[in-house]
Amino acid sequence: GNSVTQMEGPVTLSEEAFLTINCTYTATGYPSLFWYVQYPGEGLQLLLKATKADDKGSNKGFEATYRKETTSFHLEKGSVQVSDSAVYFCALSLDTGGFKTIFGAGTRLFVKA
Amino acid sequence: DGGITQSPKYLFRKEGQNVTLSCEQNLNHDAMYWYRQDPGQGLRLIYYSQIVNDFQKGDIAEGYSVSREKKESFPLTVTSAQKNPTAFYLCASKPPRGGSNQPQHFGDGTRLSIL
Numbered sequence: 001g002n003s004v005t006q007m008e009g010p011v012t013l014s015e016e017a018f019l020t021i022n023c024t025y026t027a028t029g030y031p032s033l034f035w036y037v038q039y040p041g042e043g044l045q046l047l048l049k050a051t052k053a054d055d056k057g058s059n060k061g062f063e064a065t066y067r068k069e070t071t072s073f074h075l076e077k078g079s080v081q082v083s084d085s086a087v088y089f090c091a092l093s094l095d096t097g098g099f100k101t102i103f104g105a106g107t108r109l110f111v112k113a
Numbered sequence: 114d115g116g117i118t119q120s121p122k123y124l125f126r127k128e129g130q131n132v133t134l135s136c137e138q139n140l141n142h143d144a145m146y147w148y149r150q151d152p153g154q155g156l157r158l159i160y161y162s163q164i165v166n167d168f169q170k171g172d173i174a175e176g177y178s179v180s181r182e183k184k185e186s187f188p189l190t191v192t193s194a195q196k197n198p199t200a201f202y203l204c205a206s207k208p209p210r211g212g213s214n215q216p217q218h219f220g221d222g223t224r225l226s227i228l
Contacts, residue, residue, distance in 0.1 A: 043219030
């Protein structure tokens, strides 16, 4: 079936460190891929997306590249800030099945000053 | 500004009670979704609706019910049959005709607790 696997957290980094959160997926067909971010007590917000192979999504210094050959969509940021502390969800969406979105379990990021 | 409004933000339920969580959107989206989020876990789909007067069960529909009488509204009822209702509930919607490449838009959630 369709699924998303992302690295377990929490991930703890110092300010200005490099961030990678790994995400791999299993899907029949050609999914669109997303990263969402959730701040404490809030809903999810779209961070970035990529809709076809080799597309790179980017926003607020975060980037992720849709790698079909490795079925991956790893999230990266060159220099994290304390304000980046949140939970990050990798997700995929397919045109079948009512346009449902399948989410990974989430990775909590703590950034220390 | 357009968005999704969930109310209340915090809700308490006594054993044996049904409670209804509100979700309203003014984004003109056709599709709406309800998710449950437990601590340290991802989102699990409860129900979804692609159009008014139609909805489908998600992965964990037991103990929940929904209605979709208006495009803007998709209320979720947590019934007494749901044995472990304490969780954070998120409502989402999706633009029409956008297909899989459109993201979901989320409300700020309702936290339900059992007294």
